[in-house]
Amino acid sequence: MKEAEQASPCQIFDRGELLARVENDCELLGDIITIFKEDFPSHLHDLREAVKARDGKSVAIAAHTLKGMLSNLAAAQAASSVARLEQMGCQGDSQGFDEAFAAFEDDASKVIPLLEACMAEECR
Amino acid sequence: MPVRILIADDEAMSRRLLQKTLERAGYQVCTAENGRQAADILCSLDGPKLALLDWMMPLLNGPGVCREVRKAKEQSYIYMVLLTSKEAKEDIVAGLESGADDYLVKPFDTAELKARLRTGLRILDLEDRLVEAREDMRFKASHDTLTTLWNRGVILELMGQELSRSHRENATTVVVLCDLDHFKAVNDSFGHLVGDEVLRETAKRLLASVRSYDFVGRYGGEEFLVVLNNCDPAFAFARAEEIRNTIAQRPVKTSGGPVSVTISLGLLLSHEWATRSVEELLHEADKALYGAKEAGRNCVKLAKPKAAASVSEYRVREPVKQRR
Numbered sequence: 001m002k003e004a005e006q007a008s009p010c011q012i013f014d015r016g017e018l019l020a021r022v023e024n025d026c027e028l029l030g031d032i033i034t035i036f037k038e039d040f041p042s043h044l045h046d047l048r049e050a051v052k053a054r055d056g057k058s059v060a061i062a063a064h065t066l067k068g069m070l071s072n073l074a075a076a077q078a079a080s081s082v083a084r085l086e087q088m089g090c091q092g093d094s095q096g097f098d099e100a101f102a103a104f105e106d107d108a109s110k111v112i113p114l115l116e117a118c119m120a121e122e123c124r
Numbered sequence: 125m126p127v128r129i130l131i132a133d134d135e136a137m138s139r140r141l142l143q144k145t146l147e148r149a150g151y152q153v154c155t156a157e158n159g160r161q162a163a164d165i166l167c168s169l170d171g172p173k174l175a176l177l178d179w180m181m182p183l184l185n186g187p188g189v190c191r192e193v194r195k196a197k198e199q200s201y202i203y204m205v206l207l208t209s210k211e212a213k214e215d216i217v218a219g220l221e222s223g224a225d226d227y228l229v230k231p232f233d234t235a236e237l238k239a240r241l242r243t244g245l246r247i248l249d250l251e252d253r254l255v256e257a258r259e260d261m262r263f264k265a266s267h268d269t270l271t272t273l274w275n276r277g278v279i280l281e282l283m284g285q286e287l288s289r290s291h292r293e294n295a296t297t298v299v300v301l302c303d304l305d306h307f308k309a310v311n312d313s314f315g316h317l318v319g320d321e322v323l324r325e326t327a328k329r330l331l332a333s334v335r336s337y338d339f340v341g342r343y344g345g346e347e348f349l350v351v352l353n354n355c356d357p358a359f360a361f362a363r364a365e366e367i368r369n370t371i372a373q374r375p376v377k378t379s380g381g382p383v384s385v386t387i388s389l390g391l392l393l394s395h396e397w398a399t400r401s402v403e404e405l406l407h408e409a410d411k412a413l414y415g416a417k418e419a420g421r422n423c424v425k426l427a428k429p430k431a432a433a434s435v436s437e438y439r440v441r442e443p444v445k446q447r448r
Contacts, residue, residue: 035137071231
């Protein structure tokens with residue numbers, strides 16, 4: 001990806017929004033980041049398998065769950081790219097699945113390090 | 125006492141986030157991981173009256189839960205808020221049509237979430253007050269305001285039902301018509317407020333002197349009707365004597381000082397009267413009561429049957445004349 005197209009950390013993850021959502025509660029912040037780190041791989045796996053199988057309905061379901069999790073974490077960019085997959089799944093538009101999934105994986109991979117950094121800084 | 129709320133969401137992170145947010149806001153939270161579980165909890169007898177339901181859930185979706193709850197619950201209202209990432213107008217309309225009261229778009233804003241739940245609490249509070257007012261009206265429609273005993277209409281209904289039942293079961297219902305002696309003199313000497321206190325205390329003592337499944341009602345001004353269900357005839361007179369004694373044994377403490385009162389009783393045993401109407405039996409009990417008054421008051425007289433035409437069932441007609 002070219003430098004100019006890269007999203008800023010703020011676009012990837014809005015720390016202020018997340019902290020407002022947990023009402024600055026470090027314990028809760030830790031809880032939801034832990035749950036995300038535990039659950040994310042299996043949901044990603046479900047989505048990958050559904051994409052491979054060109055199963056629009058399953059793509060939509062798995063993408064919807066991931067969208068909810070990422071939205072709660074204020075990870076707007078990854079939430080938006082997985083929302084695109086959800087929409088494609090709902091419409092049965094499997095042609096763009098691979099490209100959209102790759103874009104989502106790329107966006108999602110940036111989220112966890114930022115969450116961990118947030119956790120480390122806010123809850124020292 | 126904290127308000128109980130159900131959070132139904134299949135996604136653990138969202139559940140945890142909502143749970144902690146609402147617990148911090150003072151709610152007592154229970155959770156469900158799918159729609160089926162949510163519907164079962166909300167339809168249970170002691171389920172929470174407030175619910176946050178995710179739209180998309182396994183087994184039953186949020187609107188499905190709303191439909192099921194609305195179908196099952198008629199007694200008590202449950203305020204349900206759908207959580208959805210669906211923002212299309214037709215989705216929102218469908219959600220509200222399913223019986224949801226409100227919806228919130230995910231990811232939720234904490235302040236908005238709390239404000240919308242407060243709206244729900246106001247609706248539930250309003251419902252509580254309406255139910256309370258209805259129950260109050262029901263009570264007033266069936267009870268005597270001064271003594272809180274059954275009122276005249278209800279005690280006659282109950283007497284009719286008991287007479288029918290005892291006839292079917294070949295048992296005895298004992299009817300006791302009671303009248304405070306010289307009550308007019310109490311009112312004249314001490315005033316009507318003291319008279320009311322005497323009536324209230326009399327009612328209390330009458331209730332205390334019968335079993336929990338017997339009936340006591342205010343029949344008229346200072347007249348009371350006691351219905352002793354399934355009573356052994358051998359003990360009927362003794363029971364009536366106990367009632368008489370409970371009034372006469374000690375003066376009533378009133379704001380005007382202690383007031384001594386006695387009571388006269390007309391006693392009737394249903395099995396001796398075949399299937400006579402409520403009106404006829406009351407007339408006979410009234411005659412026995414008159415006998416007690418004639419005999420010097422503060423005593424019990426038993427109604428004695430003569431040959432009488434029977435009727436097919438006990439019916440409540442216009443009661444006998446107001447007396448004494």
